[in-house]
Amino acid sequence: MKLPIIGISGTMMKDNNDMFEGYEKSYVMDDYVQAVLRAGAVPIVLPIIDSSEKVNEYAKLIDGLILTGGHDVNPLIYGEEPDVKVTEILPKRDFLDYELIKYTTELDKPILAICRGMQILNTYHGGTLYQDNSYCKTFHIKHMQVHNPDVATHTIKIEPNSVLESVLGNHAVVNSFHHQSVKGLAEGFRITAESKDGIVEAIERNSEQWCVGVQFHPEILSHKDEKMQALFNVFIGATRK
Ligand SMILES: [Mn+2]
Numbered sequence: 001m002k003l004p005i006i007g008i009s010g011t012m013m014k015d016n017n018d019m020f021e022g023y024e025k026s027y028v029m030d031d032y033v034q035a036v037l038r039a040g041a042v043p044i045v046l047p048i049i050d051s052s053e054k055v056n057e058y059a060k061l062i063d064g065l066i067l068t069g070g071h072d073v074n075p076l077i078y079g080e081e082p083d084v085k086v087t088e089i090l091p092k093r094d095f096l097d098y099e100l101i102k103y104t105t106e107l108d109k110p111i112l113a114i115c116r117g118m119q120i121l122n123t124y125h126g127g128t129l130y131q132d133n134s135y136c137k138t139f140h141i142k143h144m145q146v147h148n149p150d151v152a153t154h155t156i157k158i159e160p161n162s163v164l165e166s167v168l169g170n171h172a173v174v175n176s177f178h179h180q181s182v183k184g185l186a187e188g189f190r191i192t193a194e195s196k197d198g199i200v201e202a203i204e205r206n207s208e209q210w211c212v213g214v215q216f217h218p219e220i221l222s223h224k225d226e227k228m229q230a231l232f233n234v235f236i237g238a239t240r241k
């Protein structure tokens with residue numbers, strides 16, 4: 001049986017090594033790779049490119065897409081000027097993610113969107129973001145934990161009859177590294193988890209397409225938390241259908 005191929009959206013950093021100072025490197029965090037491997041699939045990194053036609057080829061090649069964490073989404077793409085609290089943006093990365101979402105969705109292939117991935121999935125479908133969590137009136141929990149990324153720090157409440165509930169149950173403790181969050185929910189989606197201060201922690205698309213977004217980082221927890229690994233297993237199971 002052919003193993004599923006899972007595309008992991010790439011990002012870019014500048015080398016600070018003397019000899020290659022300023023050189024751009026395409027990469028993903030290895031936790032995504034390891035979580036896909038443990039689930040029995042084949043991970044491939046999808047580098048940032050500026051050709052829509054070639055991103056379409058990425059989408060044809062893969063059986064499922066993971067949208068990864070990182071940069072803030074450029075507020076201009078959801079119709080807002082950048083607020084003073086916005087951190088680093090990378091517009092060419094937004095381009096890659098938008099084209100990946102477009103073509104993967106056209107082909108009805110599963111998407112697991114993590115952190116920034118969930119945020120850009122929401123804006124792609126017409127939603128908006130809090131450019132900083134402090135603009136959410138009920139916000140008071142620490143969503144930017146310090147140190148120990150694989151320690152779960154805050155709770156979430158999960159909605160019944162959601163993919164997330166089928167995997168994690170109605171309650172979970174998650175890690176948290178985000179200063180932004182979903183504000184206006186995209187049409188055709190529902191919120192499937194929230195923290196106790198009302199920050200959106202997961203969304204799912206109401207559609208035939210398997211399309212789940214989480215604000216936390218299951219890939220970082222998955223090496224020691226079976227339920228977090230199970231989210232990847234279920235996602236990859238959906239690519240076989
Ligand atoms: Mn959080």
